[in-house]
Amino acid sequence: MNDAAATGAPLLEVTDLVKHFPIKRGILIDREVDQVRAVDGVSFKVERGETLGLVGESGSGKSTACRAVLQLIKPTSGSVKFEGREISGLGRRQMRPLRREMQMIFQDPYASLNPRKRVGQIVGDPLKRQGVASGSELRRQVQELLERVGLSSEHYNRFPHEFSGGQRQRIGIARALSLKPKLVICDEPVSALDVSIQAQIVNLLDDLQDEFGLAYLFVAHDIGVVRHISDRIAVMNNGEIVEQGSADQVCEHPKDDYTKKLLAAVPIPDPRESRERVRSK
Amino acid sequence: MSAAPLLSVSDLRVGFATEAGVVQAVDGVSFDLRPGEVVAIVGESGSGKSVTAQTIIGLTRANNARIEGSVKLNGEELTEAGDAEMRRLRGEQVAMIFQDPMTSFNPVYRLGNQIVEAIRAHRPDTSKQEGRERVIELFEAVGITNAEQRVDDYPHEFSGGMRQRAMIAMALALEPEVLIADEPTTALDVTIQAQILDLLEQLNRERNLATILITHDLGVVAEVADRVLVMYGGKVVEEGTLDEIFYDPQHPYTWGLLGSLTRIDRPRPHRLPQIAGSPPSLLDLPDGCPFRPRCPHEFSKCTEYPGLESRGGEAPDHRDRCWLTPEQKREKRTVEGQIGLEAPGEVRQA
Numbered sequence: 001m002n003d004a005a006a007t008g009a010p011l012l013e014v015t016d017l018v019k020h021f022p023i024k025r026g027i028l029i030d031r032e033v034d035q036v037r038a039v040d041g042v043s044f045k046v047e048r049g050e051t052l053g054l055v056g057e058s059g060s061g062k063s064t065a066c067r068a069v070l071q072l073i074k075p076t077s078g079s080v081k082f083e084g085r086e087i088s089g090l091g092r093r094q095m096r097p098l099r100r101e102m103q104m105i106f107q108d109p110y111a112s113l114n115p116r117k118r119v120g121q122i123v124g125d126p127l128k129r130q131g132v133a134s135g136s137e138l139r140r141q142v143q144e145l146l147e148r149v150g151l152s153s154e155h156y157n158r159f160p161h162e163f164s165g166g167q168r169q170r171i172g173i174a175r176a177l178s179l180k181p182k183l184v185i186c187d188e189p190v191s192a193l194d195v196s197i198q199a200q201i202v203n204l205l206d207d208l209q210d211e212f213g214l215a216y217l218f219v220a221h222d223i224g225v226v227r228h229i230s231d232r233i234a235v236m237n238n239g240e241i242v243e244q245g246s247a248d249q250v251c252e253h254p255k256d257d258y259t260k261k262l263l264a265a266v267p268i269p270d271p272r273e274s275r276e277r278v279r280s281k
Numbered sequence: 282m283s284a285a286p287l288l289s290v291s292d293l294r295v296g297f298a299t300e301a302g303v304v305q306a307v308d309g310v311s312f313d314l315r316p317g318e319v320v321a322i323v324g325e326s327g328s329g330k331s332v333t334a335q336t337i338i339g340l341t342r343a344n345n346a347r348i349e350g351s352v353k354l355n356g357e358e359l360t361e362a363g364d365a366e367m368r369r370l371r372g373e374q375v376a377m378i379f380q381d382p383m384t385s386f387n388p389v390y391r392l393g394n395q396i397v398e399a400i401r402a403h404r405p406d407t408s409k410q411e412g413r414e415r416v417i418e419l420f421e422a423v424g425i426t427n428a429e430q431r432v433d434d435y436p437h438e439f440s441g442g443m444r445q446r447a448m449i450a451m452a453l454a455l456e457p458e459v460l461i462a463d464e465p466t467t468a469l470d471v472t473i474q475a476q477i478l479d480l481l482e483q484l485n486r487e488r489n490l491a492t493i494l495i496t497h498d499l500g501v502v503a504e505v506a507d508r509v510l511v512m513y514g515g516k517v518v519e520e521g522t523l524d525e526i527f528y529d530p531q532h533p534y535t536w537g538l539l540g541s542l543t544r545i546d547r548p549r550p551h552r553l554p555q556i557a558g559s560p561p562s563l564l565d566l567p568d569g570c571p572f573r574p575r576c577p578h579e580f581s582k583c584t585e586y587p588g589l590e591s592r593g594g595e596a597p598d599h600r601d602r603c604w605l606t607p608e609q610k611r612e613k614r615t616v617e618g619q620i621g622l623e624a625p626g627e628v629r630q631a
Contacts, residue, residue: 057470058441164559165326194325195497199541199555206552221470224543228553251545265475267500269542271523274504 009084011215012046012069012102012183017078017088019061019068038064040239041078046183051209051216053230053247055223055262061239062219066185069217070102071095082183100130103176107188109168113160119146120156123174130179145174150204166197170204177208185217190225202229223266227251235259286313287491288337288375288459293350295329295336297343304563306332308515309350309589312508314459317489319481321506323496323538325560329515330495334461336360337493338377339367354459372403376452380464382444386436393417393432396451403455419450423480442473449480453488460484463495478504499542503527511535514561514571517589521599531592531601533622534572536614540621554621570602577623578605578613 019039024030039061046052056062068075071090080088087098103126106112113122124142127133133141143153149170160168169189176184186205190198202225208214220226226233227247234244235256243256254260268274295307307329314320324330335341337352339359352359354374362370371377379385386395396419397412407415413432420428423446431439439447445465452460462481466474482505484490496502502509502523509526511519511534519532530536540554558575567573569584576583582604589600593607605613614620 057472166559194560195499195538196325196541196556197559199553200557202553203555222543223471224545227545228543228549248549261472263545265471266545267471267474267478267498267504268546269500269503269527269539269544270546271503271527273546 009081010045011048011050011083012217013079013081013084014045014065014069015043015079015081017042017065017068017080018076019064019073020076037239039068039075042236042239042241044234044241044244046215046217048182048215049209049213050232051218051230053226053233054217054219054236055221055226055233056236057221057262060236062236063187065236066104066187066217066219070104070185100179101181102183102185103179103181105169105172105176105184105186105189108192109165109172110160110192112172113168115160117159118156119151119158119160119163119171122160122171123178126175126178132179141178142174145178146171149174149177149208150200164197165193166200169193169197169201173201173204173208177212177214180212181214183215183217185219187219188221189218191220191222198225205229223251223263235262286315287355288314288493289351289353290314290333290337291351291353293333293336293352294348295332295341296347298345298347299564301564303347305515305566306563307336310510310512310517311350312510312517312520314491314493316458316491317485318508319485319492319494319506321494321496321502321509322512323499323502323509324512325497327514327560327563328512330512331463333512334377334463334493334495338371338375338461339364340377369403372399372452372455372457374457375459375461376455376457377461377463378445378448378452378465380467382441382448382468383436385448386444388436391433391435392439392447393434396447396454399451400454415454416450419453420447422453423447423450424476425450440473441469442476445469445473445477446480449477449484453484456488457490459491459493461493461495464497465494466501467496467498474501481505499527499538511538514566515563516571516602517600518572518603519601520589521596525596525599529593529599530614530620531599531607531610532572532603533576533578533605533614535601536620537575537622540616540619550617554616554624556622557624570604578609580604 017039018041020035020037022032023034025033042065054062067073069080071087075088079086120142123145124138127138127141143156146153146155151170190201218226218229230247233247233250234241237258243250243259254263291311293307293310296303296305310333312320322330332341336348348360393413393416396416397409400412400415401407416432417428425431425443425446436444466477485492494506506523508522510517513534519535530539537556556575561571569586573579573583587602587604589602591597591600616623
């Protein structure tokens, strides 16, 4: 238990986060003519061991918000506190020790793994860089991780192209978990996968959460999946959070008009019920 | 719907010779499509659903492809039609729309001109002006506002949903009778998806357009389909009406697909029911039923592949490929009060 845990500060507290991208014109002298307000004053909290789902359509700013939280892009303004400590504006070097605590899982299991590296290197790289393990100890830890995410320790020397999409996503999860983070940001982790594989990955994330006490910031456009995995849901539209609440409350009793519209558009896999519904508008 | 079929596919088989061996991508697919009807083909990657669609419209005619069986459109055999004849039929009688409308248009030409070009390729005596007016009409019909200005836009000036509307407009330009839609809403946001589904439904109603909908999303199927084919490992494993597939599914794979859906209108289950393992490689299919390695109900008979038959007797057009008896199926498909696939002992990784 460190100080923050003792004082009850949330694991992650984001307040008034803003990320504007400038639109520039001109050849020699760049004039800023306007701004894209990708994230425009977003506030939310993630408690230890909890899952906050972030839903929204493309362009709503959900991925930009994630990147700004991790300081992968520099926020324009606002505060990001991790365990009570301000991390917004920290430099690369200052962020490095914190990277152990917060990791990310990406959408595309084909693009997010280096095709020239073996699985063992990919999963072991964070451990090596952070100086956690090396040599045979590194190998043992990586093999243990591979087995934990449903792969086999014999996969250690294989290349990513030898795996299916679902298995690759498992490799990405093993890499994110290698440093035993407290927070994992999942950016559309199942949307590139086949239907029968999606449920496997969602269940795996659920199990890992229980086992390691992870907190997830789970970003997706599929409201069904987000509702299944989340304790609370925040709905984003045009760079702002329009509604936030418990997963069941947001899905069953939405208050905001945009949330209502979004929920009404989700196809119901039940022919009798979908015949009675009006989809768009 | 008792009208004569517009399109009749029987025992279609498509194989591709590769260095690693012959990939039998489609293995004996048969179905009929009638005017105004929507037939959905559901499956995961590698199930053969897209190859089936592409073969109907003659897009899989490669040197290494072996196409057998028959595709009849208004009585005319398409698998034997020459390339020039196919080019004529494409657009005039069968049109196709794709998942990604950005890569389906040429980025350096104005949208209107691309569609006019397609019209003039088939109807050479159409003037450019007439073609342009036709495109404006089509844009209005598919719900593109400001059609007169927007015909002169480039593809990148359209949003994803609008681009998909433009692609539907292009597909409709020559008034085909059959539309093949390959994952038409997969790349779109849900609110836009709902609009496109409404549009497709309206076209079916107003123009009596027959549609083959290729998708992996059973939610989309429930919204628009009349009949459903479920494909797995290149074969149809179950086919029936929309209600038969959703409320009386016979094949364990269908149970698994239905069970793993997340529903926002129901209380959430503690665990999402899953199907173990992953879809098979077409180069290395198991003997007998290809779903066998993932199926918790596998028994001795499954090493022999069952034919696509109606086993219940009450609905002769509801067919499946599973050896279990109807009574066994009714008993086994109910998991915690809902249709689903029982959890296996251990998740087997391929």
